[in-house]
Amino acid sequence: MLNYIIRRLIGAVPVILGVVAVVFILTTIVPGDPARLMVGQRGNPETIAKIRHEMGLDRPVMVQFVDFMKDALTFNLGRSYRNNMPVVQAILTRLPVTIKLAIFSMIIAVIIGVPLGIISAVKRYTWMDYSAMIFAILGISAPVFWVGLLAVVLFCKVLGWIPGTGLGNGELIYYVLPSIVLGVRPGALIARLTRSSMLETIRQDYIRTARAKGLAESIVIMKHALRNAMIPVVTVIGIETANLLSGVVVTEQIFSMPGLGRLSVEALLNRDFPVIRGTVLFMALLFVLANIIVDLSYPFFDPRIKYD
Amino acid sequence: MHRKKFVLLIALLFAVTTLAGCGQKAARQRGGEQQSPQQPSAEGSENILRMAIMANPRNLDPVFATDTSSSRIIYQIFETLVDYDKDGNVQPLLAESWDVSPDKKTYTFHLRKGVHFHKTVAGEPTTNGGREVTADDWVWTFNYILNPDTNSPRAYFLDMIKGYKDYQDKKTDHIAGISKVDDYTLKIEIDYPFAPFLSVLACNTFSVLPREDVEKYGKEQFNFHPVGTGPFKFEKWIQDDKIVLSRNDNYWQKDKNGNQLPYLDGLEFRVITDLAMEWTEFELGNVDQIEEVADPYYAEAKAKKGFQETAEPATYFYCFNLQKPPFKDNKALRQAFNYAIDRKALIDIVRNGRALPATGVLPPGIMGYDENIQPKYTYDLEKAKALLKEAGYPDGIKVELVYNTSDTHKSIAEALQAQLKNAGIDVSLKNIDWSALLDAADKMEIPFFRMGWTADYPDPDNFLYVLLNSANIGARGNYSGFNNKKFDELTNQARIEIDQAKRTELYKQAEAIAREEAPWLFIYHYTDHMLVQDYVKNAVKPFMGEYTMKYTQVKLEK
Numbered sequence: 001m002l003n004y005i006i007r008r009l010i011g012a013v014p015v016i017l018g019v020v021a022v023v024f025i026l027t028t029i030v031p032g033d034p035a036r037l038m039v040g041q042r043g044n045p046e047t048i049a050k051i052r053h054e055m056g057l058d059r060p061v062m063v064q065f066v067d068f069m070k071d072a073l074t075f076n077l078g079r080s081y082r083n084n085m086p087v088v089q090a091i092l093t094r095l096p097v098t099i100k101l102a103i104f105s106m107i108i109a110v111i112i113g114v115p116l117g118i119i120s121a122v123k124r125y126t127w128m129d130y131s132a133m134i135f136a137i138l139g140i141s142a143p144v145f146w147v148g149l150l151a152v153v154l155f156c157k158v159l160g161w162i163p164g165t166g167l168g169n170g171e172l173i174y175y176v177l178p179s180i181v182l183g184v185r186p187g188a189l190i191a192r193l194t195r196s197s198m199l200e201t202i203r204q205d206y207i208r209t210a211r212a213k214g215l216a217e218s219i220v221i222m223k224h225a226l227r228n229a230m231i232p233v234v235t236v237i238g239i240e241t242a243n244l245l246s247g248v249v250v251t252e253q254i255f256s257m258p259g260l261g262r263l264s265v266e267a268l269l270n271r272d273f274p275v276i277r278g279t280v281l282f283m284a285l286l287f288v289l290a291n292i293i294v295d296l297s298y299p300f301f302d303p304r305i306k307y308d
Numbered sequence: 309m310h311r312k313k314f315v316l317l318i319a320l321l322f323a324v325t326t327l328a329g330c331g332q333k334a335a336r337q338r339g340g341e342q343q344s345p346q347q348p349s350a351e352g353s354e355n356i357l358r359m360a361i362m363a364n365p366r367n368l369d370p371v372f373a374t375d376t377s378s379s380r381i382i383y384q385i386f387e388t389l390v391d392y393d394k395d396g397n398v399q400p401l402l403a404e405s406w407d408v409s410p411d412k413k414t415y416t417f418h419l420r421k422g423v424h425f426h427k428t429v430a431g432e433p434t435t436n437g438g439r440e441v442t443a444d445d446w447v448w449t450f451n452y453i454l455n456p457d458t459n460s461p462r463a464y465f466l467d468m469i470k471g472y473k474d475y476q477d478k479k480t481d482h483i484a485g486i487s488k489v490d491d492y493t494l495k496i497e498i499d500y501p502f503a504p505f506l507s508v509l510a511c512n513t514f515s516v517l518p519r520e521d522v523e524k525y526g527k528e529q530f531n532f533h534p535v536g537t538g539p540f541k542f543e544k545w546i547q548d549d550k551i552v553l554s555r556n557d558n559y560w561q562k563d564k565n566g567n568q569l570p571y572l573d574g575l576e577f578r579v580i581t582d583l584a585m586e587w588t589e590f591e592l593g594n595v596d597q598i599e600e601v602a603d604p605y606y607a608e609a610k611a612k613k614g615f616q617e618t619a620e621p622a623t624y625f626y627c628f629n630l631q632k633p634p635f636k637d638n639k640a641l642r643q644a645f646n647y648a649i650d651r652k653a654l655i656d657i658v659r660n661g662r663a664l665p666a667t668g669v670l671p672p673g674i675m676g677y678d679e680n681i682q683p684k685y686t687y688d689l690e691k692a693k694a695l696l697k698e699a700g701y702p703d704g705i706k707v708e709l710v711y712n713t714s715d716t717h718k719s720i721a722e723a724l725q726a727q728l729k730n731a732g733i734d735v736s737l738k739n740i741d742w743s744a745l746l747d748a749a750d751k752m753e754i755p756f757f758r759m760g761w762t763a764d765y766p767d768p769d770n771f772l773y774v775l776l777n778s779a780n781i782g783a784r785g786n787y788s789g790f791n792n793k794k795f796d797e798l799t800n801q802a803r804i805e806i807d808q809a810k811r812t813e814l815y816k817q818a819e820a821i822a823r824e825e826a827p828w829l830f831i832y833h834y835t836d837h838m839l840v841q842d843y844v845k846n847a848v849k850p851f852m853g854e855y856t857m858k859y860t861q862v863k864l865e866k
Binding site (some may be wrong): 034051166 | 527
C-alpha cells in the first residue's frame with residue numbers, strides 16, 4: 001500500500017507541473033495588463049511601466065516561470081497584485097469556508113443520494129422508483145442560481161427560518177441553505193449512479209446465492225449488494241468533493257460566502273496572476289489527492305482489489 | 309485490514325484539513341493582515357450601520373486605491389485638506405482656511421488644531437499613539453505620495469507642484485514646492501496657476517498619513533492596517549465577506565449642539581455581489597443601506613422614503629478611434645452616428661429611465677455645461693442618412709463595436725445596434741473583458757468601443773482636458789485620439805484661468821468644438837442613487853456620487 005501511495009504521488013508530480021506550466025503560459029498570453037488595471041481607467045504610462053517592473057512583468061516569461069516554480073517549492077506563491085496579500089494566505093483564509101461548505105453539502109448529497117438510489121433499484125418500476133428518478137433529473141437539471149434564489153426567498157423571506165446570507169459571525173446556521181442547494185446536484189447524481197450500479201449488482205450470482213441461503217433481504221441489499229455497488233459511487237463522491245473544495249462560484253456568489261470560487265473568479269477578472277496560479281495549483285493538488293484517496297478506498301468495498 | 313487503513317486515511321485527511329484551518333488562523337495572526345484577535349467594539353452594537361456593497365475593495369491604502377469600492381471605505385478612515393460640499397464646491401476639512409497669492413501660484417493652508425490620528429487599528433495600538441496632526445505630517449505625506457519609489461497611480465494629478473519633475477527624476481530628495489511655515493500652516497507652491505488645484509486636493513489619494521504607521525507596515529501591509537484621522541477606525545477585514553469600522557472617539561468634529569461626532573458606533577460593509585440578494589437582504593432588514601438597486605426592484609425602491617437619486621458627474625459614450633479608418637478625418641460619419649440614435653428611447657427602455665440623454669461631453673452640474681450648445685444631437689434618421697452619404701457611405705457602413713462584458717453594456721449595445729441599423733449602419737458586437745478593452749484602447753487598436761467616465765474631481769478640466777486634450781492621447785484618458793489645435797488651446801488656457809466667468813466661457817467653446825467634431829457617440833449621463841432604510845437619518849447623497857458618502861453625521865433612529 002505504501003509503495004503504491006509513493007508511486008502515485010511521484011506520478012502526480014508531472015501532472016501538477018504540467019497544469020501549472022499551462023496556466024502560467026495562458027496567464028502570460030491572455031490580453032490585459034495587471035499593472036494597467038491597478039492604476040485605474042486613467043493612468044500615467046510612466047507609472048504603469050514602473051508598476052509593471054515592480055511586479056516583475058517586464059522580465060522574460062521563462063525567467064518568470066523558473067522563479068515562480070522555485071518559490072512554489074518553498075510554498076511561496078507570491079503576493080496578490082490587488083492587495084498585496086500573500087497568495088498562500090489568501091487561499092488559507094478562504095479554505096475553512098470552502099471546506100465546511102464542501103463537507104456539509106457532500107454529507108447532504110450522500111444522505112439523499114444513496115438511500116434514494118437503493119430504494120429506486122430495489123423497488124424498480126414502482127412509484128418510489130419514478131419519484132426518486134424525477135427528483136434526480138430535476139436535481140441535475142435545475143440551475144444552482146435559480147434553486148439558490150428560490151431557497152433564499154422561501155427560507156429567509158417567507159418562512160424566516162434562516163437569518164440571511166453571508167457568514168454572520170460564523171454561526172453554522174448560515175451554512176445550511178448553501179449546503180442544501182449545493183448538495184442537491186451531487187445528491188441527484190449519486191442517486192442515479194447508486195441505482196444503476198445496484199441494479200447491476202443485484203443480478204449477480206452471489207446475490208442469488210445469498211438469498212438462497214435464506215438471508216434477510218435487508219442484509220442481502222445492505223451488506224452484499226450495496227458494498228459492491230459502491231465503487232463507481234465512491235469515485236463520483238471523491239471527484240465531486242474535490243470539485244466542491246475547489247470552489248463553487250455561483251453558490252458562493254448567491255449566498256455571499258467568501259470561498260475559493262470567488263477568489264479565483266475575482267483573480268481572473270483582475271488579472272491577478274499570482275492568485276490565479278496559486279488557486280490552480282491548489283486545485284490540481286486537490287484533484288490528485290482526491291483521486292488517490294478514491295483509489296485507496298476501493299479495497300474497502302471490494303476485497304479482491306489489492307495494491308500490495 | 310484494508311478497512312482499518314482506509315479509516316486511518318480518512319482520519320488523517322480530517323486532521324490535515326483541521327490543521328489547515330488552524331494554520332490559517334496562525335498565519336493571520338503572524339501577518340496581522342486580516343483581523344485582530346480581539347473583537348472590535350463596534351460589533352454587537354445596535355448602533356452600527358450595515359451596508360451591502362457589491363465588491364470586495366481592492367486596497368484600503370488611499371495612496372494606491374483607484375476604485376470606488378475602496379474609496380467608499382477610505383472616505384471613512386482618512387481625511388484630506390479640503391472636501392466638496394453637496395453642490396460640488398470646495399469646502400474646508402482639515403484645512404480651516406487658506407490664502408492664495410495674487411499670482412495664484414502659492415496656497416497657504418491654515419490647518420485645523422486638535423486633529424488626531426487614530427489611536428488603534430485592528431484593535432491594536434497604533435505606533436503614532438493618537439498624536440496630533442501638524443504641518444510636518446502634511447509635508448511628509450505629500451513627499452511620500454509623490455516619491456517616485458512609491459509609485460502612487462495618482463501622484464501625477466499633482467504634477468503642477470513646484471519641483472515635481474526634479475523629485476520624480478530623483479534630482480532632489482524632497483519636493484521643493486511643499487513646506488511647513490509653522491506647526492499649523494502649510495505652504496504649497498505650484499508652477500503655474502491651476503484653477504482646479506483645490507478640487508484635486510480633495511481626492512482621497514491626498515489624505516494625511518501617520519509616518520510611523522506607514523513606515524512600520526510598509527506599502528505591503530498598510531492596506532491591512534489603514535490609519536488616518538477620519539470619523540471611523542479600521543477594525544477588521546474578512547476578505548470577500550465584510551469590513552468593520554468602529555467609531556473614532558477622538559474625532560475632532562462636533563455637531564452644532566456640541567455633541568461629539570460621529571453618532572454611529574461603527575460601520576459594517578458586507579460584500580454581497582448578487583444584486584437580487586442585496587435587495588432581499590435590504591427587504592429582510594439585515595442591511596441598512598445597499599449600494600445598487602437592480603432594475604427589477606427600481607420602482608419599488610423609488611417609492612421608499614430612503615431613496616435619493618440625482619445626476620452624477622459621469623458620462624457614458626462610445627469612442628470613435630480618430631487615428632484609424634473609417635472614423636479618421638470623417639466628421640460627417642461620426643455625426644451621422646450621433647443623429648442615428650434615439651437616446652430617450654434607449655434610456656426609457658433599456659435603462660429604466662435611470663440616465664439623462666447626452667449630446668456632449670460635460671454632464672449637468674459641471675461648469676461649462678449648457679444644454680443650448682450646438683449641435684444638439686436629436687434623433688433624426690433623415691439627417692443621419694444624409695450625413696452618411698456625405699461621409700462617402702451612401703449604401704451604409706459595417707463596423708464592429710467592442711464593449712466590455714456586462715449585462716448592462718450588452719443590452720445598450722444591442723439596442724443601439726438595432727437603432728443604427730435603421731440609418732444603414734450595420735454594427736456587429738464583440739465583448740471582451742475590461743482589462744483587455746483597456747489594453748486595446750491604450751494601443752488605439754480598435755475603431756469603435758465603449759467607454760465611460762466618472763469625474764475624479766468635479767471640474768470641466770477632468771472631462772475636457774483629460775479626455776480630449778491631445779496631451780492625453782492613450783492611457784492618460786484621450787482614448788479617441790482626438791487632436792484639435794483650437795480645442796487644445798482652449799482647454800490649456802482654461803486650466804490656468806482663475807476668473808470663473810472666463811473659464812466657463814472657455815469651456816463652453818471647447819465643449820462646442822467637441823460636439824461639432826463628435827469624437828464620441830454621446831449616449832447618456834449617469835444618474836446615481838442611494839437607498840437607505842427609513843430609520844437612517846442625515847444620509848445625504850453627495851455630489852460626487854453615493855460612494856463618496858461620509859457617515860459622520862448619520863444616525864439610526866429605529
